[in-house]
Amino acid sequence: MQQPPHLAAIVAYEALTDVYGHTTRQGGVFHSGFQKHWFNNIVVPQQYGKLEGVDEADLEKARFDFTGLESFWKWRSEGAWPVLDRYRDLKKAKVPLLSAGNWMDSEVHLPGNLVAFEDSACSRKFLEMHTGNHLAAYYAPEQLERQRTFLDYFLLDKKDNGLDKAPQIDLLIRKGAEGFYRSEPSWPPQDAEYVAAYLAPGDKLTFTPYSAASTDDAVTFVGLTGSTEFVTEPFQSDFEVLGYPYLDVTVSTTAKDMDLFIYFYLISAGGEKVVFRGNHDEPALSFLRSWFRLSSRALSDKSTARRPILDQQAPAPVEANEPYQVKVPIPPTSMIFEKGTRLAVALRADDEETTIPPMRHVGPDRSEEVFGGTHRVLRGGKLVLPVVKREN
Numbered sequence: 001m002q003q004p005p006h007l008a009a010i011v012a013y014e015a016l017t018d019v020y021g022h023t024t025r026q027g028g029v030f031h032s033g034f035q036k037h038w039f040n041n042i043v044v045p046q047q048y049g050k051l052e053g054v055d056e057a058d059l060e061k062a063r064f065d066f067t068g069l070e071s072f073w074k075w076r077s078e079g080a081w082p083v084l085d086r087y088r089d090l091k092k093a094k095v096p097l098l099s100a101g102n103w104m105d106s107e108v109h110l111p112g113n114l115v116a117f118e119d120s121a122c123s124r125k126f127l128e129m130h131t132g133n134h135l136a137a138y139y140a141p142e143q144l145e146r147q148r149t150f151l152d153y154f155l156l157d158k159k160d161n162g163l164d165k166a167p168q169i170d171l172l173i174r175k176g177a178e179g180f181y182r183s184e185p186s187w188p189p190q191d192a193e194y195v196a197a198y199l200a201p202g203d204k205l206t207f208t209p210y211s212a213a214s215t216d217d218a219v220t221f222v223g224l225t226g227s228t229e230f231v232t233e234p235f236q237s238d239f240e241v242l243g244y245p246y247l248d249v250t251v252s253t254t255a256k257d258m259d260l261f262i263y264f265y266l267i268s269a270g271g272e273k274v275v276f277r278g279n280h281d282e283p284a285l286s287f288l289r290s291w292f293r294l295s296s297r298a299l300s301d302k303s304t305a306r307r308p309i310l311d312q313q314a315p316a317p318v319e320a321n322e323p324y325q326v327k328v329p330i331p332p333t334s335m336i337f338e339k340g341t342r343l344a345v346a347l348r349a350d351d352e353e354t355t356i357p358p359m360r361h362v363g364p365d366r367s368e369e370v371f372g373g374t375h376r377v378l379r380g381g382k383l384v385l386p387v388v389k390r391e392n
Helices: 019-024 032-046 056-061 066-072 081-087 110-119 141-155
Strands: 010-013 097-102 125-130 169-175 178-183 193-200 204-206 218-222 227-231 239-243 246-253 259-267 286-293 324-329 333-337 342-348 374-378 382-388
Touching (some): 010 141, 019 081, 097 110, 110 125, 125 141, 204 342, 218 227, 218 342
Parallel strands (some): 010 097, 097 125, 169 333
Antiparallel strands (some): 169 178, 193 204, 193 382, 218 374, 239 333, 246 324, 246 382
């Protein structure tokens, strides 16, 4: 599957390596909006019979309910998911790889390109990370030249075209809403220092260790609609995050289950949330997003101390008002917080207001019966950030 005989090289721009974990059920939350958008706008128009003029009613009868099946197969152990997991083996991909991802695409493609670079056994592999519009990067002149150089080298044997001098890892390092390219010696950065920021009273996110005084030392918000936000003090010098963050918190709920929607914001020195260019050209307030369902909290044996990975084979029990310490995976990111700026993290029960319709999480997967109630997050939990020091 990963290495057919005819395959000579791979160019993967904003791709996927795990349909279940990266786009269908991120953190356990069904991504209904995107699945319907993709199927109705990309797949249905290409259905066999369209060009031949087959009646629309007949086409509809021949069409299976793709999003319905995905919704029905809730766990990796169900339906077609075990088959996909069994046959997806990136270590069998051995031809040269150019993997190009988008820092702004937390909802769909961001994890896939980085995981492909990390896990594939390709003879030679290159990683590029950009930001902004989902399609624009592929067609940008400098990106076309990058693709042409790569393909000419491996398909046309043009060994003197400069690829040997090109950086293997070329990342757009974000600094505010803009950024600059910088080569890196490794991905994830091997020299990252993991720094904890603690959830503290006064809605503060502090780098001074804090422990909850009691089980009442917590923030609460309403399931399905509520939110809470924590903010750091202004940074006293540039502070660069590069790699995989994670959240280590203790939570409880009066409901049957609990969803966390986690949003990351850059606050300017003037106190405003910086607006980014989203991957569909929409104005985006958050530069990174993650999702987590309490019943999906069990960790895979592939997890490491610094990289939690959810198992998602079967539901973990959720008892009302029972505290659970959980490690929440966060997609990888890049951001330089300049002196005077701040980091804000929102813990929400739903999508941010500016989320465009195709990226919303709606439908029967998130019912009032299951998720209504009061959610509680104990203070003293921590956001762990991979911090690097560079001369930029």
